[in-house]
Amino acid sequence: MEETFLELQEQPQLDEIINRYRGKHGELLSILEEVQKRNEFNFIPENALNYISQKTGVPLARIYNVVTFYSFFNLKPQGKHTITVCRGTACHTKGSKSLLDDIGLILGEKKGEVNGEESYTTSDNRFTVTTVACFGQCALAPVVAVDGIIYNNVTTAKLQKIISQLSKEPKRRNGKKGGKGV
Numbered sequence: 507m508e509e510t511f512l513e514l515q516e517q518p519q520l521d522e523i524i525n526r527y528r529g530k531h532g533e534l535l536s537i538l539e540e541v542q543k544r545n546e547f548n549f550i551p552e553n554a555l556n557y558i559s560q561k562t563g564v565p566l567a568r569i570y571n572v573v574t575f576y577s578f579f580n581l582k583p584q585g586k587h588t589i590t591v592c593r594g595t596a597c598h599t600k601g602s603k604s605l606l607d608d609i610g611l612i613l614g615e616k617k618g619e620v621n622g623e624e625s626y627t628t629s630d631n632r633f634t635v636t637t638v639a640c641f642g643q644c645a646l647a648p649v650v651a652v653d654g655i656i657y658n659n660v661t662t663a664k665l666q667k668i669i670s671q672l673s674k675e676p677k678r679r680n681g682k683k684g685g686k687g688v
């Protein structure tokens with residue numbers, strides 16, 4: 507069921523964040539950034555957006571404009587680790603599509619389509635796999651970033667090694683999806 511109301515325990519946290527930035531320069535951006543930062547799954551739930559709109563008086567449509575304009579805002583739960591595969595021409599020529607497919611196989615996940623781009627989060631919330639148009643390192647294609655670290659001349663074997671290292675870390679709480687929480 508779609509969440510339309512805040513959990514009772516979330517409201518005081520949101521109120522505290524909203525009140526702290528009230529009237530300050532860049533109020534809306536600061537509130538949104540902090541709400542996302544404090545969410546275990548690094549995203550802003552829909553109910554929080556509604557609540558922020560209600561409390562700040564900023565129309566919901568404007569808030570959506572802001573969160574969809576800045577790529578660092580997420581409207582869906584994110585994995586603990588992010589794998590970003592470059593899908594630019596140079597990387598495509600060097601096999602980035604196969605890498606993307608191999609990542610799906612390694613993670614044992616089906617791929618999803620979001621806004622025409624391939625992006626999905628594994629069911630245990632460990633990994634979010636996404637794509638980018640170009641990292642600007644075309645001469646070193648194919649290029650993949652893992653948690654912001656850029657890897658050049660990437661092979662499936664190299665990725666397998668990185669993913670298996672990261673997979674050894676402890677899971678998040680019960681590995682459950684983060685539909686709630688500030």
Ligand code: FES
Nearest residue numbers: 592594597641643
């Ligand atoms: S096309 Fe991949 S880095 Fe430019």
